[in-house]
Amino acid sequence: MIIDRLYENVIKKGPVCVGLDTRLEYIPEYILNSTKSIEDKIFEFNKSIIDATIDVCSCYKLQIACYEALGIQGLLAYSKTLKYIKSLKGISIADVKRSDISSSAKMYAKAHFEGDFESDFITLNPYMGQDSITPYLEYVKNKNKGIFVLMKTSNEGSKDFQELKVDDEKLYVKVGEKITSWSSEYIGESGFSSIGAVVGGTHFDEMINIKNRFDNMFFLIPGYGAQGGSAKDISNLLGKNISGVVNSSRGIITAHKGKEEGVNFSEFSRKEVINMRGDILKWLK
Numbered sequence: 001m002i003i004d005r006l007y008e009n010v011i012k013k014g015p016v017c018v019g020l021d022t023r024l025e026y027i028p029e030y031i032l033n034s035t036k037s038i039e040d041k042i043f044e045f046n047k048s049i050i051d052a053t054i055d056v057c058s059c060y061k062l063q064i065a066c067y068e069a070l071g072i073q074g075l076l077a078y079s080k081t082l083k084y085i086k087s088l089k090g091i092s093i094a095d096v097k098r099s100d101i102s103s104s105a106k107m108y109a110k111a112h113f114e115g116d117f118e119s120d121f122i123t124l125n126p127y128m129g130q131d132s133i134t135p136y137l138e139y140v141k142n143k144n145k146g147i148f149v150l151m152k153t154s155n156e157g158s159k160d161f162q163e164l165k166v167d168d169e170k171l172y173v174k175v176g177e178k179i180t181s182w183s184s185e186y187i188g189e190s191g192f193s194s195i196g197a198v199v200g201g202t203h204f205d206e207m208i209n210i211k212n213r214f215d216n217m218f219f220l221i222p223g224y225g226a227q228g229g230s231a232k233d234i235s236n237l238l239g240k241n242i243s244g245v246v247n248s249s250r251g252i253i254t255a256h257k258g259k260e261e262g263v264n265f266s267e268f269s270r271k272e273v274i275n276m277r278g279d280i281l282k283w284l285k
């Protein structure tokens, strides 16, 4: 199962998930000023970061809006990056946060688990309920794919709905219970399911609460670095079983900014990943 491959990476290479939220302003001048197409500039930037980090991170997350915002060329670079990660036997998470009625969800599943935009995991929004999630499960069952469902997001506004009380429980706990019920059929040898949850690394009390309630759940944890999430706090959610991957995007892919803009720019990303990994692992001892 894909979750077992991801967990193996977490144990062997560490829990860092490199966020390839690439924007043109992050790309060094020497690439940006070349005569290459936008597609090739973005891909060259991403490839350099992937080559510099593949042995020290568990996976890559691509935020699709960063590519969509650049139109067709952006999407070509998105596709090329996913294919490159696959060619290196790396693991990709497509951060697409989809949600729709099941007939449309079927097409989203086909779009992101097959063909030009094929990825290993995608992120989903649970707001529309079980039948909006079901179409993806066929891919989890038969095509070795995985999903991360939004449970408690990292942003300030996450309290607006996610913390509303339903039957004396916060709504995100109810979502967690649903994720547990959907995930139980897809548990791999690692003991984790290919259906995991997105929990922001920015809310200390919620991370403790979620770990106490859902110890065997596997988490995608964004919010380290640029959003202020600390390794110490996040270690409570990872726990002794290191049940998750910790994403940083801007913190890693802009590490060269204000420093070296030359061909070795991705070495700064590598250093950031290694530092981040050390920062997290020291709290797990």
Ligand SMILES: O=C(O)c1cc(=O)[nH]c(=O)n1[C@@H]1O[C@H](COP(=O)(O)O)[C@@H](O)[C@H]1O
Residues within 6 Å of the ligand: 019, 021, 063, 095, 123, 152, 153, 154, 155, 198, 199, 200, 222, 223, 224, 225, 226, 227, 247, 248, 249, 250, 251
């Ligand atoms: O699903 C996500 O990945 C996600 C969920 C969430 O609660 N918070 C969150 O920041 N994210 C994503 O994680 C990344 C965080 O980026 P940085 O803040 O630059 O590290 C972005 O791609 C966000 O879209």
